[in-house]
Amino acid sequence: MRIGFFGTPAVAAEYLEALAAEHEVVQVVTQPDRPAGRSGTARPSPVKRVALSLGLPICQPESGECGQACGRLDELGAQLCVVVAFGQRLPCGPLPCSVGRCVNVHYSLLPRLRGAAPVQHAILQGLETTGVTVQYVAPGWDEGDILLQQALDIAAADTCGTLTARLTRIGTQTLLEAIAAIADGTARRTPQDHSQATFAPLIHSQDAELDWTQDAKRLERQVRAYNPWPGAFTHVGGKRLKILTASAQISSGKEEGEAGEVVELPCDGGFAVQCGSGRLWLHQVQAAGKQPMTAEEYLRGARLTVGTKLGCK
Numbered sequence: 436m437r438i439g440f441f442g443t444p445a446v447a448a449e450y451l452e453a454l455a456a457e458h459e460v461v462q463v464v465t466q467p468d469r470p471a472g473r474s475g476t477a478r479p480s481p482v483k484r485v486a487l488s489l490g491l492p493i494c495q496p497e498s499g500e501c502g503q504a505c506g507r508l509d510e511l512g513a514q515l516c517v518v519v520a521f522g523q524r525l526p527c528g529p530l531p532c533s534v535g536r537c538v539n540v541h542y543s544l545l546p547r548l549r550g551a552a553p554v555q556h557a558i559l560q561g562l563e564t565t566g567v568t569v570q571y572v573a574p575g576w577d578e579g580d581i582l583l584q585q586a587l588d589i590a591a592a593d594t595c596g597t598l599t600a601r602l603t604r605i606g607t608q609t610l611l612e613a614i615a616a617i618a619d620g621t622a623r624r625t626p627q628d629h630s631q632a633t634f635a636p637l638i639h640s641q642d643a644e645l646d647w648t649q650d651a652k653r654l655e656r657q658v659r660a661y662n663p664w665p666g667a668f669t670h671v672g673g674k675r676l677k678i679l680t681a682s683a684q685i686s687s688g689k690e691e692g693e694a695g696e697v698v699e700l701p702c703d704g705g706f707a708v709q710c711g712s713g714r715l716w717l718h719q720v721q722a723a724g725k726q727p728m729t730a731e732e733y734l735r736g737a738r739l740t741v742g743t744k745l746g747c748k
Contacts, residue, residue: 436618437461439508439516445481446603447519450540453607454517455489458614461511464504466522467495498523515617517610518572525572536617537572540610542602544584545570546632549577554602555595556635558660561652564588565598567606569613571624580624583613594662640665647695647746651683651713658715666721669695669745671737676745677721684714695746697739705730708745 438458440451443466454460463486468477479487486493494504501523508516516537518525525537543553544566550556557565566586573579585605589598616622643661645654645668658667658681666677684707692698692709699707699714707714721727722737 436514436614437512438614439464439511439513440482440519441465441516441521441525442482442519443480443522444520446599447521448481448485449603450517450519450607450610451482451485452489453611454614455491457611460489460491461513462492462494462504462508464494464496464501464521467497496523501525515614516572517614538582538610538613538617539570539572539577539579540606541568541570541577542566542599542606543635544568544586545577545581546627546629548635549632550635551637553635554599555638555660557589558593558595558598559656561656562589565602567602567609569610570627578627578629580626582622582624583609583616585609592659594659596663638665643667645669645678645746647708648711651685651710651715654710654715655681655683671739671743671745675723676733677727678717679719679721679727681718682716683710684716686713692742693744695744697741697743697745700734700739700741706734706739 436458438454438460439462440454440460441464442448442451451460451463463482465480465482465486468479468483470476471478483493483495494507496504505525514536518537518539541553542565543549543557544564545568548556548565553565564586566584568584569582570577571579571582587602587605613622638661643657643665645657647654647669658678661667662679666679668675668677670676690709690712694709694711696709697706698709705717707716717730719727720730720733722733
């Protein structure tokens, strides 16, 4: 099929490569180059880099200016548009007059977890299963009819990074199967049950600061959900400490210490912090300006004692 592709980050670039291997991508629409790094030099998106390597036509509209790109796709004879993490709100479905077919890949089993951060919220909520949905684009966010879904179990150790990677592996195949169904006329449209909708709003960097009055299991899920971005963190002696991996220990007896206090410092491992309920064992951390390290390595340089309070800026 002749396909127009809308996408921006690295995860979307994997879909572009899969599509280009089996279909004719007539135009790639991605975000404009943005300043990055200390130099502030404008850098192309991962999708643009892949498009350039494949020799595909590229369009980079500013926010709110997608209409022209959509019109160009009509002129190019696009039969289908595919949207994967584009980052801008589209008109009510590209090519509304001539083609009327635009599909989006979303990382949840819709109507659950509509919104910008479904993978992180699946972990935060302690769900055991999530998945990939290929849906038709609709005016409302993630409200389109469902074309195809594929479920995936969430592993106990999954972070946002590992779960996203696993979803992408099944997502590319699910998208190709959905496109094949559209091409041969067997695709089905299943309306969503909007009464069952839940939401996964955008994550902000400040959301990742740990509140030690919460229970240990919830804090463990936050550490996993915010890895790799924005990175769960606390403060030690006024300095930020990222927590990259951690595990919860549920207490069956009387709780020791106040929430946020270091309560155990074994000499050959990490350390435990008292939570509102249970303890959180820190295994891998990253101090400000440092590389990631094991908690044991961190303890060699940090002057922590039992009773040290974390979370105080």
